[in-house]
Amino acid sequence: MSKDSPPESEGRRLRRRDTIALTAIAIAVLLILLFSGAISLPVALTAVGAIAAMSFIYYLLASPASPDSRPAEPDQGENRITANEASTSGAMLENLPFPVLLVGSGGRIERANPAAHEYLGLGSESGLLSASLRQPKVLEAVSSVLRGDGGKIVEYSTFAPIESHVRVHVIPLKSGDNGAFPWRALLVLADETASKRAERMRGDFLANASHELRTPLASLAGFIETLKGHAREDIEARDKFLNIMQDQTERMGRLINDLLSLGRVEMDEHVPPSGDTDLSGMTQDTIDSLTPLAKSKGITIDFEGDAEARVVGDRDQLFEIAQNLIENAIKYSNPNTRIVCDVHANVGREEIDRLTNSLGREAGRLTITSPALTGGRRYAILRVRDAGSGIERRHLPRLTxxxxxxxxxxxxxxxxxxxxxxxVKHIISRHRGGFFVESRPGEGTVFSVCIPSQKARPSSGDF
Known part of the structure; x- marks a missing residue:
């Protein structure tokens, strides 16, 4: 064996030896059977031909691939893997829960798994990475890898329309050819929003809770001191103070519950829901649960609109939206009046504009969260109209x-x-919907939310 022989030559030589030996033994056995009269000459010749053919097939199947088709050894210093190795893992990448993209020459996306399609909103056709991911640090890392540099880890954050914190692993892949563009870039996106928000939420909770609980706790401490002092034997003052203390305690309970609810919503805001919910049925259930509260003020709650409105959403969170809006309507409506809740299914841009401008041109109107109305997206819209005194324009931007x-x-x-x-605002942001308010002094306020009624899915056949 010469010095320049590839490593497979020794293995091929051994397989050739084994194949010849087994074939020779089989032919020898056939000759013995032929001369002993156990088989005829035509049968022996046929058997010899079959054995020779099977031996040749075995030799071909058992031989390793040619040296040129073997994947190149990875460069351990730069932690590089080859495009061949990546292609063998295609089925596995298809089912990965985090976004993975393959970027080729010119920064064009060649392949993307379903998670990447959903996370970046990619269309069915491949396009430039810079059109879908406008992060200079990531694009610079990709360009560097395409030039043949080593892999990089890049972090970036966005705060509009949804806050997110992402770590991007940019891994170089060696192409199968040695042309003008021998390198590709594999991008793996790891969403770290939940951990970042958890850290911030702990600080926000302590700051908000300490600020808002200070006043009721001071009141409770003052009433307790009074009851232990000169009002100890004053039954009328004691009953009055105990009622106030109960109200303050209930308010602190509501405050803590709302803070915890807000924290949970903010934690999951970057992850859109995938459940299927009937917005109309959920709204009717909310009305039923709040009817006793409305009757205590002589208020009636009427439901209008479509009997069914299927949306993509988390039913518990949508219930919380309806509960907050209807409770506010009851709280700020005048006694012995009427609140109207209506749901409209499968509406588009024109219907949303019309339904969120129901109080006329003189009313103040604000889009708190704008829904995506491109691509023919359809929504279901819930409106809650109270019978209060209305809200002045100057207050609208600060309502949330x-x-x-x-x-x-x-x-x-x-x-x-x-x-x-x-x-409500954070739940709507998580559902990728819209939130509107319009108010006219003396005529009440209308809060409107729209939830996606259909979900775009990545096309099949990609990565």
């Missing part, structure tokens, strides 16, 4: 701020915590 309450809505201990509309 934490703990913000319009002047005149802060007096009683049973008033809201100022977190309800903030919770």
């Amino acid at each position: 701020e934490r703990f913000y309450r319009v002047d005149g809505q802060k007096s009683g201990p049973k008033e809201g915590t100022g977190l309800g509309l903030a919770i």
Whole structure:
């Protein structure tokens, strides 16, 4: 064997030896049977031909691939893998839950798994990476890898329309040819939004809770001190203080529940829901649960619109939206009035514009969260109209701020915590929907939310 012989030559030589030996033994056995008269000459010749053919086939199948077709050894120093190795893992990558993309020359996306299609909103046709992922640090890392540099890890954050924190692993792949563009880039996106938000949520919760709980706790401490002092034997004062203490305690309970709910919503805001829910049925259930509260003020709640409206959403969170909006409508409507809740299924851009402009041109209107209306997307819309005094234009931009309450809505201990509309906003953001408010002083306020009624899915056959 010469010095230049490939490593497979020795193995091929041994297989050739084994094949010849087995064939010779088989032919010898046939000759013995022929001369002993056990078989005839035609049968012996046929058997010899069959054995020779099977031996040749075995030799071909057992031989290794040619050296040129073997994948190149990975460069351990740069942690590189070959395009051949990547292609053998295609079936596995198809089912990975995190986004994976293969980028070729010119920064064009050659393949993307379903998770990448959904996360980046890719169409059925491949396009430039820069059109789908506008992150200079990532694009610079990809360009560097395509030039033959080593792999990189890049982190980036976005805050609009949805906050997200992503770590991108950019891995170089050696192409099968040695042309002008021998390298490709494999991108693996790891979403770290949940962990980042968990860290921030702990700090926000402590800051918000300590700020909002300070006043009721101070009131409770003052009442307890009074009851232990000169009001110990004053039955009338004791009953009055105990009622106030109960109200303050209930408000603190509502506040803590709302803070926890807001924290849970913010944790999952970057992950869109995938469930199927009937928005109309859920709204009717919410109305039934709040009817006793409305009757205590002489208010009736009427449901109008479509009997069924299927949406892509989390039923518990959608129930929380309807509950917050209807509770606010009851709270700020005048006694002995009427609240209207209506649901419209499968609406588009024109219907949304019409339904969210129901109070006329003189009314104040604000789009808190705008839905994506491109690509013929359809939505179901829920509107809740109260019978209150309305909200002035200057207050509309701040309605979804934490703990913000319009002047005149802060007096009683049973008033809201100022977190309800903030919770609604974050739930709508998670559902990739829309949130609108319009109000006209003296004629009430209408809150409208729209939820996607269909979900675009990545085309089959990609990565």
